[in-house]
Amino acid sequence: MEQNHTKRQIKVTRNSLFEQGYLDEQFTQLEDLQDDANPNFVEEIVTSFFSDSTRLIRNVETALENYPLDFCKLDDYMHQFMGSSSSIGAKKVRNECTQFQEYCKARNDDGCIRAFQRVKQEHATLKRKLEAYFQVSL
């Protein structure tokens, strides 16, 4: 019973992540790659994503403190961020990164800063949700 309940809970949690747009089908691909040979693949890759992206966020924050803003560098960081978030299917995070890149292209200081705040927010939210998800599912 408890097991079933947990399984259901996992399923619900997972579905809500998709429904709310936090994750997209790329995440499903990750799950497909998980098998006996790679039993913790999803968690491993998500962990890798968060450690990598946390580092990137720090870099961006530092870069945003130096004026005039180095849009090239910022764009570079975002490009990496985009790459990794799309790799794990972090939909909302990726969208915010795209926004950020738009502002970079437009060389809009304020826009960049604001967009970055949103990136951070989405990133933190996703992290929380996924951590909860893994706790339940693993």
Next chain:
Amino acid sequence: MTVEEIRGGDNEIDRFPIGMRVLAVDDNPTCLKLLEGLLRKCQYQVTTTNQAITALNMLRENRNRFDLIISDVYMPDMDGFKLLELVGLEMDLPVIMLSGNGDRNLVMKGITHGACDYLVKPVRLEELRNIWQHVIRRKVESKSQSKSKHNHEKSDQGNEGGDQNEKLNRKRKDEEEDEENGNESDDPTTKKKPRVVWSIDLHRKFVAAINQLGIEKAVPKRILDLMNVDGLTRENVASHLQKYRLYLKRISQQANMVVAFGSNNDASSYMRMGPLDGLGDFRTLSCSGRLPNATYAPSGMLGRLNSATGVSLHSLTAPPLVQPNHTQTKLQPVVSSNHQNMNLFQGIPPSFDLDHLQYCNKPNAQLTDVNSIEESQIFTGTNLADYSSIDEPRMFRGSSTFTDPISVLANQVGVKLTSTGTESFNLLSNSSGFLDQSGGNQPPNFSSNLIPVGESYSYLAVINGGFSSNITTTVAVPIEAHGGGLVGDVVQNVNRSLPNQKGPPTLATSALAGYGSLSGPVSHCRPNGSGSTLVQTDHTKLQSGFVSSNGYGSLDDIIPGMMKQEQGATALMNGEFGYNPYIAPDCDYDDEPR
């Protein structure tokens, strides 16, 4: 599964693409992990690295270790396109590009640089399931070509002896050699195409053949016949020719740039040099990679210089080109970093590339190491890639210390000097080719010995210019950078005021000496009126050629360095260059070189 199992004879076809060995390169750890997972799911054998340099080294260590490479485009240590070109030229392995950006222009760029495919992240499993096609396609293509060439090859057997053949053979596995000849190939799909390494020497023959035939009439079969190299297939030549043509095209596009740089020569002159020095240019073509050690800037300069020099010594007025004072921690061959810079390089002997190649082969290798690099390594072109990353602007940003055409030459030479020894004079010969614009002697003698003088452009100038004695101490000699290869010596020498040539063999001279008596050719060099010491020297040492007692860099230093090189100096030095010392503006030469 073991390598043998996978690559071994008949089994392979049954199991392929299972076990196909893929090398995945991506600086983004998350993406790399995903890629690895996906590839494993396809049952490929995956090796990953997050550094392009590491990937290149792995490939260079053993070309046959991988069947396919997948690489990201944006990487911090090296541009993906450069890696692509290097791999394509050096190893002839299929490369798939990967990027978060699916912009049409980027995709186009990837394809034109030789990528088999271009995937956009996030990559899907279905896409990766099909990538093995690229491996098979190559095999089939090479096989069919080698088969058609079979008869021809038979006749060539045993004709070509010497280094090149050995090198070719050495580079191939025995079993592959058969395939190459179209012999008992049981399994077309499993046959592994031997990788041909286009050594300087080989490339030189290639270019010579093309020149002989005329660029329009140069078809692979005829080139192959003229080259007369055992074990080389028409297909090898064809793909090399294709690359070469691309290179030439690029050079021509750069022609304007050269002009812009203030050289008096018009672009066409540069173009002229192209054919002569196929290698040089070619190399730069191949070097699209960024130099790991950012030192290549100077090399870029060299490239430019060289080309400028080569084209018209007298018109070498592109001081900006030369950035002699480039100290390089690594021996970065001056090779004009970009293909773009190739214009300048037109005449530049591939030596640069070689150097670079040599250099690149062991990124950390010092000059000394370079010497040990085989020729085959030299011309992989990939090395060039390293410096290809040199931006043009950088290239031209010369500290203008080097305005001396000789230096340019030297650079060229220097670059070559780094080659493994005696042959290093290839550079020289090449340079001489340029130098001797007027003389027209310059046969593209690329000696395979490139002296791994990454930076020593000045040296080069010396060497080539040996005849022209006005070797300005092309400061550019970044000799210090290298670990001590010839280049270092050369460069240093160059910096010193050139004593009369008759003196102790400077690096240049020694280098020259290695190649045989320069004195002979030197005579025609007609170094500037002023002390064309080089020419005048009686000694066979090359130095005579270079070091003019004009007080420009001293070849003395160079020569000793050269001494280190094995003597194998080939005709490079023999005045073929006809190198009329390209006297630097400040040199006081009264007559035009020639």
